[in-house]
Amino acid sequence: MAASEAVPYAKTGGLADVVTALAMELSRLGHRVTLLLPGYRGQTTQCVRREVMRFSIVMMETKAEVTVDEELLPVTEASHPLRVFLIRYDPYFDRPGIYQQDHHDYPDNLDRFTLFCRAVLHVLRTLTEVQGEAVDVLHLHDWQTALCSVYLRALPGQYKDLQSIKTLLTVHNLGYQGIFAAEEFGKTGLPPSLFSSSALEYYGSINCLKGGIIFADVVSTVSPTYAKEIITPEYGCGLEGVLSGRLDGILGITNGIDTKVWDPAQDSYLPARYTAENLAGKQVCKRALQEEFGLLKREVPVLGVVGRLTFQKGFDLLLEIIAELMSLDLQIVFLGSGDYELEQQLRAVQAECAENIGLHIGFDERLAHRVEAGADMLLMPSRYEPCGLSQLYSLRYGTVPIVRRTGGLADTVVPFRPSTVQSKSATGFWFTEASPDALLSMIMLALCVHKEHETWNAIMEAGMNKDLSWRRSARQYVEIYQAMAEK
Numbered sequence: 001m002a003a004s005e006a007v008p009y010a011k012t013g014g015l016a017d018v019v020t021a022l023a024m025e026l027s028r029l030g031h032r033v034t035l036l037l038p039g040y041r042g043q044t045t046q047c048v049r050r051e052v053m054r055f056s057i058v059m060m061e062t063k064a065e066v067t068v069d070e071e072l073l074p075v076t077e078a079s080h081p082l083r084v085f086l087i088r089y090d091p092y093f094d095r096p097g098i099y100q101q102d103h104h105d106y107p108d109n110l111d112r113f114t115l116f117c118r119a120v121l122h123v124l125r126t127l128t129e130v131q132g133e134a135v136d137v138l139h140l141h142d143w144q145t146a147l148c149s150v151y152l153r154a155l156p157g158q159y160k161d162l163q164s165i166k167t168l169l170t171v172h173n174l175g176y177q178g179i180f181a182a183e184e185f186g187k188t189g190l191p192p193s194l195f196s197s198s199a200l201e202y203y204g205s206i207n208c209l210k211g212g213i214i215f216a217d218v219v220s221t222v223s224p225t226y227a228k229e230i231i232t233p234e235y236g237c238g239l240e241g242v243l244s245g246r247l248d249g250i251l252g253i254t255n256g257i258d259t260k261v262w263d264p265a266q267d268s269y270l271p272a273r274y275t276a277e278n279l280a281g282k283q284v285c286k287r288a289l290q291e292e293f294g295l296l297k298r299e300v301p302v303l304g305v306v307g308r309l310t311f312q313k314g315f316d317l318l319l320e321i322i323a324e325l326m327s328l329d330l331q332i333v334f335l336g337s338g339d340y341e342l343e344q345q346l347r348a349v350q351a352e353c354a355e356n357i358g359l360h361i362g363f364d365e366r367l368a369h370r371v372e373a374g375a376d377m378l379l380m381p382s383r384y385e386p387c388g389l390s391q392l393y394s395l396r397y398g399t400v401p402i403v404r405r406t407g408g409l410a411d412t413v414v415p416f417r418p419s420t421v422q423s424k425s426a427t428g429f430w431f432t433e434a435s436p437d438a439l440l441s442m443i444m445l446a447l448c449v450h451k452e453h454e455t456w457n458a459i460m461e462a463g464m465n466k467d468l469s470w471r472r473s474a475r476q477y478v479e480i481y482q483a484m485a486e487k
Contacts, residue, residue: 002036002120004113004144009043009086010098011363013308014255014389015172018222019141020082021258022477025470027078029478034127036120038112039069039088040098047071052085053126057118059111060187064089066119076260087119103340110180110206114188117147124162135162136485139477140169143178146212147188153215154194166484168477169216171209171250173386174230174237175312178208202238213242217484220251222387223408227252235384253477254411255387256470257396262369264397264464269369274398276464279457282373282398289374292367293333293358301330301450303443304375304399306368306390309338309346309361314381314404316342320436321443322349326356328447332379333358335371372397377446381431381439385409391428395463400456401428402446404439414462416445421455427463 005011006019023033053068067088072081087093092112099105106112120138127133140148149167152159185195185206195201200211213219221227229235231244243250264282265275271288274281290297303325307313319342325332334346334357343361350359360367372378378394380403387408391401395412403409413428420426431442450456 001033001139001141002117002145002148003141004038004116005098006035006037006084008045009037009084010040012098014387015141017258017389018172018255018387021256021470022474023082024073024075024078024258025256025474026477027075027080027082029474030079031478031481032080032083034083034085036085036087036123038093038116039067039086041094041096043086045071045073047073049086053123055119055122055126057115057122059115059189064091064115066115066122068119068123085123087116087123089115089119110178110184110187110208113144113178113208114147117145117151118189120145120148121151121159121162124165125159129161135165137481138165138167139481140167140212140216142170142172143176143209143212145169146178146208146216148212149216150190150194150200150211150214154190154199166217166481166487167215168218168220168480168484169212171213171219171221171230171386174209174221174235174239175384177202177210177237177239178206180206180208182206207239210239210242213239213246217487218248218251218480219243219246220253220480222252223254223411224252225410226384226386226407229384229407251480253473254408255389255392256473257389257392257468259396259469262372262393262396264373267369267373269366270373271370274373276398276461279398279460285370285374286376287374289333289370290331290358292370293360294354295331295333295358296355298331301376301447302374303330303332303377303379303402304371304394305332305334305336305379306371306393307336307380309336309342311339312383312385313338314383314434314439315339315346317381317434317436317439318379319345319349321440322353322357324440325443326353328444330447331356331358333360333371333375335360335364335367337362368393372399375399376450377402377443379439379443380404380409381434382406382409383434388412392468395427395466396468398460398464400446400459400463402439402442403428403430404434405430405432416449416459421458424458424462426459427466428459 003019005016272281272284385407415430431438
């Protein structure tokens, strides 16, 4: 598996959680998994690290001297540890941020991840030729690794010793495609003929993800609904034609979560633990959350918001109804970072309503757990959501999600309806239109239902008892790997 981030080494969002959790679950199922990551600054763990490879890669006029370090991450209930290779080239990866600094992308991101992709293939060559290991499948994640499949298939002479390896490219978010100026194409080391509409050219620019989609053996995404959405103009982000052109289609496998890390019964980040059978600790978490965010300790519903502050996540819809929400008897806590303008708007509204709006700009793993546990409801008004993890965490913690019916949110939240209430299968609330009014109406419905304690507790318990683990999803990936290897 190759990815640009994975916990505990590097994280900007859900991708990091997904990659590690899937890799560990595959290890538990008996497979030998090697995870390849860039060697970023500050990647310290308690595992023993040793240098295992050194090699040179020529990048335009630069010869990059690459070092590969190895760590073995222990995996509970697995016969093999997770092997992690950290590909180090300090001029590219020893930086304050992973992709950007001060809200601006690094101008040499194409250089950085081109080097990473080429280094991944060099490592595979060493494993197969020198160490005699059989590599069946290379599982790629998002645009940062997509060029691996391009190199393998477009340059078979250069990588003839790796042609038996099959590639699976998982698209975690189609909104991020790795688009760069045409004049940078030479940095990829690919022949000029591949800068065409049938390969990497995209409206006069380079599109790394497009190349990966075309050349990968199999393409998947992170929920069945999102797999259907992205072949439409509304959600395809300009690549709907390329995606719908794949004869084998786009596979959709819903993400799971690490139910050992996210478990309210044994979460060390929480001031009190609780279960679906005994929810007393959740009230303790709620009081602690109010105190931590400087809110008045009142017996009112607390709404939590955790995620990237972006247009995609629908934060602008939420900001448009803040005044109406503050006229209701509730409190809201925000945790996240992202778009600078949205951050500033949130700072402004929090300053006006400090007793009822809590705000933490930035990522804080401990605080994310405490928000998921202490809030009564979670807001996710996303315009699109490939899968989403926050709603899965909230279900696990008895925090009822209010989501827009899109992508993985539609696949993982059972909406409040008379039939689902009667069957005790409802786990949250849906709204369809991406508008402030639709969001406000659904919040008001949830607030009304919250007053019906028996019904509300049934919704909480249904979510907490849902199987959200990686086991089922990992087995689906194994079926894909096996089918690819047999080909």
